[in-house]
Amino acid sequence: MSITEYDADRPPEKPRRRGGGGKRRRRGLAEVGMGDGSREGAVVEDVEIERSEQFDSYYGRPVVKAPPWEAPIAVYLFLGGVAGGSGLLAFGAQCTGRPVLRRSARLTALGTVGLGTLALIEDLGRPERFLNMMRTVKVTSPMSLGTWVVGGFASLSGVLGALEVDRLAGEKLPLGALRPLLRAAEGPASLGQVALAPALASYTGALLGNTVVPTWEAGRGHLPYLFASSASLAAGGAAMVTTPVAEAGPARLLAAAGVAGDVASMHLMKESMHPLEREPLETGTPGKLLTWAERLAIAGGVGTLLGGRSRVIAAASGAALLTASALTRFGVLNAGLESVKDPRRVIEPQKARLAARRAAGISDDAITTAG
Amino acid sequence: MSLLAGPEGPSAEAGWDHDHERKGFFTDTSICIGCKACEVACKEWNRNPIDGNLEILGSSYDNTGELGANTWRHVAFVEQGQERIEEARESGRKLVSLGMPGIGPKSSGPRGATPAGDLSDVDRTPPDTPEFRWLMSSDVCKHCTNAGCLDVCPTGAIFRSEYGSVVVQQDVCNGCGTCVSACPFGVIERRDDGTVSPFAVREEEDPRRNTASKCTLCYDRLVDGEQPACSATCPTQSITFGDHPDLTADAKQRVADLHERGMTEARLYGANPKDGVGGTGSVFLLLDEPEVYGLPPDPQVPTKSLPKLYARTGLAAAGMVAAVALSFLGARR
Numbered sequence: 200m201s202i203t204e205y206d207a208d209r210p211p212e213k214p215r216r217r218g219g220g221g222k223r224r225r226r227g228l229a230e231v232g233m234g235d236g237s238r239e240g241a242v243v244e245d246v247e248i249e250r251s252e253q254f255d256s257y258y259g260r261p262v263v264k265a266p267p268w269e270a271p272i273a274v275y276l277f278l279g280g281v282a283g284g285s286g287l288l289a290f291g292a293q294c295t296g297r298p299v300l301r302r303s304a305r306l307t308a309l310g311t312v313g314l315g316t317l318a319l320i321e322d323l324g325r326p327e328r329f330l331n332m333m334r335t336v337k338v339t340s341p342m343s344l345g346t347w348v349v350g351g352f353a354s355l356s357g358v359l360g361a362l363e364v365d366r367l368a369g370e371k372l373p374l375g376a377l378r379p380l381l382r383a384a385e386g387p388a389s390l391g392q393v394a395l396a397p398a399l400a401s402y403t404g405a406l407l408g409n410t411v412v413p414t415w416e417a418g419r420g421h422l423p424y425l426f427a428s429s430a431s432l433a434a435g436g437a438a439m440v441t442t443p444v445a446e447a448g449p450a451r452l453l454a455a456a457g458v459a460g461d462v463a464s465m466h467l468m469k470e471s472m473h474p475l476e477r478e479p480l481e482t483g484t485p486g487k488l489l490t491w492a493e494r495l496a497i498a499g500g501v502g503t504l505l506g507g508r509s510r511v512i513a514a515a516s517g518a519a520l521l522t523a524s525a526l527t528r529f530g531v532l533n534a535g536l537e538s539v540k541d542p543r544r545v546i547e548p549q550k551a552r553l554a555a556r557r558a559a560g561i562s563d564d565a566i567t568t569a570g
Numbered sequence: 571m572s573l574l575a576g577p578e579g580p581s582a583e584a585g586w587d588h589d590h591e592r593k594g595f596f597t598d599t600s601i602c603i604g605c606k607a608c609e610v611a612c613k614e615w616n617r618n619p620i621d622g623n624l625e626i627l628g629s630s631y632d633n634t635g636e637l638g639a640n641t642w643r644h645v646a647f648v649e650q651g652q653e654r655i656e657e658a659r660e661s662g663r664k665l666v667s668l669g670m671p672g673i674g675p676k677s678s679g680p681r682g683a684t685p686a687g688d689l690s691d692v693d694r695t696p697p698d699t700p701e702f703r704w705l706m707s708s709d710v711c712k713h714c715t716n717a718g719c720l721d722v723c724p725t726g727a728i729f730r731s732e733y734g735s736v737v738v739q740q741d742v743c744n745g746c747g748t749c750v751s752a753c754p755f756g757v758i759e760r761r762d763d764g765t766v767s768p769f770a771v772r773e774e775e776d777p778r779r780n781t782a783s784k785c786t787l788c789y790d791r792l793v794d795g796e797q798p799a800c801s802a803t804c805p806t807q808s809i810t811f812g813d814h815p816d817l818t819a820d821a822k823q824r825v826a827d828l829h830e831r832g833m834t835e836a837r838l839y840g841a842n843p844k845d846g847v848g849g850t851g852s853v854f855l856l857l858d859e860p861e862v863y864g865l866p867p868d869p870q871v872p873t874k875s876l877p878k879l880y881a882r883t884g885l886a887a888a889g890m891v892a893a894v895a896l897s898f899l900g901a902r903r
Contacts, residue, residue: 254654257646257864258629260636266751267760287891291898324745324760324780331725331744339574339873342748343724397887405883409722409872410751416872419879423886431890435897448901449894456893539756546861549868562666566845566869567860568838569665570825 256542263411265539268532271318276403276528277433278315279349280426281521282308283400284434284453286352289359290393291449300450302363303441307434308392309360312353312399319349341405348402352395358388400430407535413545414538417476418531421468425531428464429524432457432496436520439503439513451507454520458500461527462493473548475541479534488530495523573716573874575848579814580715584730592734593787594851595801595809596817597708598824599863600836602808604631604645604706608800612643615788615799619776630704636864637709639761642785643800646863648705655703658835658858665837668822707863708809710800711736711757711785712840713851714871718752719782721873727782734814734851735787743781750782754847754869758784787851814851821853833857839865846870 256262285308292301320329333350337343362381365372374381404423407415415422435454439447469477479485499519506512538544553565575583579592612618618640627633630647637644650658717736720728727743730736738758749758761776761783788798796802801811810817818841828836835857840850846869860867 254648254650254858254862256861257648258627258632260864261756262861262864262866263754263756264638264750264759266747267745267762268747268751284890284894287894291894295898322747324747324762324782325743328725328742328744331727331742332746334742335724335726337721337724337726339721339876340724340748341876342722342746346724397890398883400890401883401886404886405876405879406748408879409876411718411754411869411872412751415751419875420882423879423883424889427886427890431893449897452897452900453894456897460889460893542861542864545866549866550861553868564842564844564846565666566839566842566847566850567665567856567867568842569662569667569834569836570822570829570838 256546260542261539262542262545263413263539265412265536266410267322267324268536269322270529271322273525273529273532275315275318275322276426276532277525278311278318279403280400280430280524280528281433281437282312282315282352282356283396283398284430284457285311285437286356286392286396286399288434288438288450288453290389290396292446293389295449297446297449300438300442300446302367304434304438305356305359305363307437307441308352308396309356311437312349312356316349316353341402341409345399345402345406348395348398352392352399355388355392355395358384359392397427400434401427407531410535411545412535412539413476413548414472414479415531415535417472417548418468420471421464422531424464425461425468425527428457428460429527430457432461432499432520433524435503436499436517436524439507439517440521444508444510444513447507447513451503451513454503454517455500458496458503458520461496461523465489465493465527473551475544475547476538478544479537480530483537485530485534485537488526488533492523492526492530495519495526499523573848573871574721575715579734580717580730580848580851581732581734586730586732590732590734592814592851593792593811594713594734594814594817594853595710595787595798595811596821596853596855597710598808598810598821598855599705599707600824600828600833600855600857601806602645602706602708603806604647604704605805606634606645607803607805608643608708608809609634609641609645611799611803612785613641615791616642616786618642618783637711637755637757637759637784639759639783642710644709646705646707646709648858648862650703650705650858652701654858655700655835658862659833661859662829662835662837668838668842703857705857705862707854707856708800708804709854709863709865710852711787712755712847713785713787715843715848715850716871716873717847718754718871718873719749719758719784721871721876722748722752724748731787731789731792733787733789733792735789735792736784736851737786737789738782738784740778740781740783745780745782747782752872754866754871758782818853821855824855828855846874 285304289301289304289308292304320326323329332346358381362385401423404426408419408422410416432454435450435457438450469480480489499516502512502516581592621638621640627635630649632647634641634644713735720736725742725744727739745760747760750760761778762780791798797811801809821838821841825836825838837856839854839856839860841853843849
């Protein structure tokens, strides 16, 4: 870029490096020769000042930050979905007299919600302060409401799980006076579990949607559907793995419905997004995870419908569906974390929506004003 | 869509007896000289550790990078040529004006008052270099009227102070990180480096380790009747602290003055209570589009669309219940 007319007399320069893609070059002092103090290094010699030709971001640095959520959160998203779906299956099995399905669904619900809670606590910065979540109930915070849902569901699942284990063990657990109490609690506990289950399976969509992380923000309208579908297919798959085919009929239907919902809502979600917001879902590692999630979901769904009455095919399809759900959660989480790295994913859609409001005649709600 | 804080002001809406005016910053980037005294004062007062390892980022004089858990003031440096100056001037001309507010006498003193003596002969035109300019801007937490971080905090660790600012209680925060993803400005962050000074061995542990961390508007200084460290130290009055209504009035006056001198690139950022965050406590005067400084052009607090999102979540949950019910009805024994 020419700054003054005299610049034209300068010898040609090598093209300047552009700071695209959020990459930046960091140089330690040791690298430029001052680390040991023995000689004075040329501190600025090799530093190229980036003068962007286009002022579309601040040196390609992110505008918003990704939450410090790592693999445990993806694991929790998956396990919470399985737990919620299993809670619903357990209630249905109880009502329709399918004792094996009821038992396996209740035990799955207890196991997954327990492990999921541990994963949630593990990802906290200060796990020892986990109980601070219980200081308040906050409607504006999906995390707060979700904590109460998880806590309630886990407690009720504990009661129901203990009952099932006791029955499995031929009522030989040393429960003593607790046994009649647990039995009396079975009805209310299963009602409570089935009331909280759908919330547990779908609230995580609101948790991710209620952020400014570009890909999640753009997916707001579809994430709850995607996650509820993913939970359905995963819970159906889990029941197909753990339950004999004679009782797993409802699980197979639920899994098939979940696959249809999962594939459809993922496609609708992608279509509704700005291309820059969609990109992380289709490229890189998250893109690969989501591609395999879709393949496995479809394969599992086809296996369920065609060969679900064979124990082996049912178990294999169930495993494929569980894997598909886990991959979906990892893919969506990582796509979001990836999406903040490029500031254009924040800036371009925001400029577009601002311009759209302008075009619609709304001109008084911009953050930038001329006085 | 009604939000949690409206035109009454955030501290009144948060239930405080209103004996404090809302406080805030006005950062006038047109007189920032990029000395970074605000960064230093902030680090010293709040005992914040350094970010990185004394590295050169290759972005003009900015070797700080961005706001974060340990950096609560960040001075941005942008170098621009003549072409871009013209573009900025043009884009500023197109912006909508909020109009000058009619307000009563100010409680704070006049800012930028001229020195005493006869100055009638002095040329007071600001020195200008038409073919090149250096944008310098000290960024800080916006202390939004509708703060995303505060809304989503599940522990209640983040609260609205009586001054209208948004503050984290470090001893309550359990580091869940939800607030980080809810800030449209990328300000708040979890402090994962537990040390105050990475070059010294410290016996004591940082009590703020692994908790969310951001500018407090120097809450500890405000309760003692002091102003924040950054504005107290700013040598050019680029950062001014005061009552929010006065500051926005000053800001509007300043933009009008600059426009009169032909500097139509001047614009306000955060002074509009109708914007996506209900207006900010920290108002900025910028000389180019916000994204040039790393600020979002149209920030929206996520809470604004949360009712709709909850409705969809409820619908998804209901759909799932229906799917399970139909599965049991449709399954053959």
